[in-house]
Amino acid sequence: MAEDPIDLIRLEGDGNRVILRIAGKEERKRRTENDALVGEFLVDTPFVRGTLKTWIFPEDLRQWQQALDSLDAGQDIAWRDGKRAPWLFIELDEDDDRCQVTIKDHSMSLTTVTITVPLVDAWFDNAYRRLDLVWETWPMTED
Known part of the structure; x- marks a missing residue:
């Protein structure tokens, strides 16, 4: 993991923040396994702080793109809902x-945390750039 970490998701303001920081790529151990990125959710508020390790797969990145599109269109989103990984919900x-x-x-x-953060139009351009940067920095393959 030689590259610097990249914040795939960064929602912050008013003293609250939620970040999904990608630390690097975990190579496949077997040919039948998909590449994965090693990440960590960071939640930081004046009241609660915590971190949660997670793995991000190519399908997750494609679904995050779709979630960004929906959010940009004014719809609430659920990302990775129903998977074994941590779920992310954003309600406008x-x-x-x-x-x-x-x-x-x-x-x-078995913990759920909900915080409120500002979400302005300029955030979307930055979010799409972060996603592109993750794809460019750690290209992944899947079978």
Whole structure:
């Protein structure tokens, strides 16, 4: 993991933040396994702080692209809902430039955290750039 970490997801403001930081690529051990990125969710508020390790697969990145498109169109999103990995939900507040971000770890810590952060239009361009940078930095293959 020689590359510097990249924040695939970075939602922050008003003293709260949720970050999905990608630390590097984990190579396949067997030819039948997909490449994966090693990541960590970081939640930081004046009230609660925590981290949660996760793995990101090529399918997850494609689904994050779709989730960004939906969010940009004004729809709430659920990313990785129903998978064994931590789930991410983003619900938009129609009356404000804010959103509710929920991380749900249903398999290890059995913990759910929801925080509120600003979500302005400029955030989307940055989010798409972060996604492109992850793809460019750590190209992945899947069988």
